[in-house]
């Protein structure tokens with residue numbers, strides 16, 4: 001009844017910490033998506049997850065670009081969402097009622113490019129028993145998305161440039177030119193500017209492509225988005241498995257946040273799939289459900305980041321000036337290690353812990369909160 005009357009979610013008593021956290025996170029994300037910047041008013045983007053400042057900036061550009069009709073070029077590492085953004089631009093543009101035609105330019109043989117893009121007339125070559133409408137004609141009034149444009153051969157670059165300049169093309173075996181009206185979006189994870197310098201990509205084509213340019217940041221540069229994406233995809237993946245969404249422990253999330261995500265969001269989705277499969281019968285996922293290579297990477301990185309400080313402490317601060325910790329860091333780490341030992345040795349009993357440490361209850365809770373630790377981890 002409560003849900004029917006507009007409640008966001010409900011929690012069963014006694015509420016588990018993870019459940020409260022998950023529910024609050026979802027509610028905050030929902031609120032954030034509603035409080036979009038004025039540039040994005042009316043822009044449909046609830047399928048694009050993330051609220052890091054860098055992503056928000058990109059989305060403002062995406063929304064602006066959707067309102068215009070100039071060619072858009074999207075760059076970014078593999079798996080950062082170039083395809084997703086191209087779709088969002090089309091969906092939010094005036095061309096959304098017409099087709100969105102995507103072409104993967106990887107490994108397109110020269111012999112096929114013209115036929116694929118421009119189509120052919122009946123009898124144009126042996127085997128052409130029917131006429132074939134090429135992708136450019138299919139994208140008429142809509143959007144043509146050339147994915148991995150950096151992989152186009154020189155010959156194909158020339159053909160595309162001509163279409164962009166004249167807005168006409170000629171199907172194979174036809175003796176007249178046809179006109180076309182499409183918006184071009186292109187994307188690549190290669191450094192197109194460097195390719196122009198090396199003369200492996202045409203400069204004139206490059207300038208035609210980049211009326212608008214959006215660069216999607218890699219996931220490791222927006223770690224806050226990792227948590228939101230993990231929540232979003234955890235729910236989806238669990239729904240695919242036909243199970244309740246699994247909670248993720250703080251350690252699990254920390255491990256994800258430290259990883260470098262070379263395959264970006266695509267890699268995150270596949271890691272979550274693997275984790276769900278590995279912890280299928282458990283309500284909460286822990287780091288041991290993650291692939292070993294990922295855990296080793298994250299552990300090593302955390303260890304290396306902490307190393308100068310820990311080394312300093314282990315050596316009684318030694319004599320080496322390099323990596324000498326600030327007093328604040330030194331105190332913080334000592335305090336944190338002290339709390340770990342206190343929690344362990346007191347067995348998590350508050351009275352015992354207070355008496356061992358000689359602090360008040362509120363003092364101990366304050367310290368635990370400061371270090372993001374719990375008495376009963």
Ligand SMILES: Nc1ncnc2c1ncn2[C@@H]1O[C@H](COP(=O)(O)OP(=O)(O)OP(=O)(O)O)[C@@H](O)[C@H]1O
Nearest residue numbers: 047048049077078079080081082083084189265266
């Ligand atoms: N911000 C996001 N929110 C939700 N899902 C995302 C987001 N960004 C990417 N994804 C998802 O990540 C996966 C990879 O995204 P996409 O295929 O768009 O990446 P790409 O940059 O085009 O990769 P490639 O260069 O390899 O073609 C897709 O499943 C996509 O839906």
